[in-house]
Amino acid sequence: MLKQEILKILETDARTTPENIARMTGGSITEIKQIIKDAEDDRTIVRYKTVVNWEKVSNERVEAIIEVRVVPQRDTGFDSIAERIYRFPEARTVYLMSGTYDLAVLVTGKTMHQVANFVSQKLSQIDGVMGTTTHFMLKRYKEDGEILAGSEEVQRQQVVL
Known part of the structure; x- marks a missing residue:
């Protein structure tokens, strides 16, 4: 269902534009904008959130x-x-x-x-x-799926020929 796809995309990155969502889902920009507006109006989308690593700014x-x-x-x-x-x-x-x-x-x-x-x-x-x-x-090590502490390295098995 298109509405669920849109919500998953916005949950991952609230800054995704309707144009990008349309490209990702195949829906029209007008349809995407209307679904987002309806979801905001009926409080399916409650607010847009930014995850801040406050340790980088202050304690x-x-x-x-x-x-x-x-x-x-x-x-x-x-x-x-x-x-x-x-x-x-x-x-x-x-x-x-x-x-x-x-x-x-x-x-x-x-x-x-x-x-x-x-x-x-x-x-x-x-x-x-x-x-x-x-x-x-x-x-905080991880919040809302985002790693805040340490480094996230690609874990690949070494291939030796």
């Missing part, structure tokens, strides 16, 4: 994954607590998870202290939050 950013154990709320389950959490600007990503903890929250801040304060003063104070575990991210 003034701390990221942590916070695991949160909650008591599901009557009639809304996990959704109402998740909504309270994702409304905080510090919470960049919130997932409902299986396992010991119910929610995984990706948090960013300027310092470890700032992130810890968010957890203790905001997150832990929400009714229904039973416990949290904080994991500070020390180094």
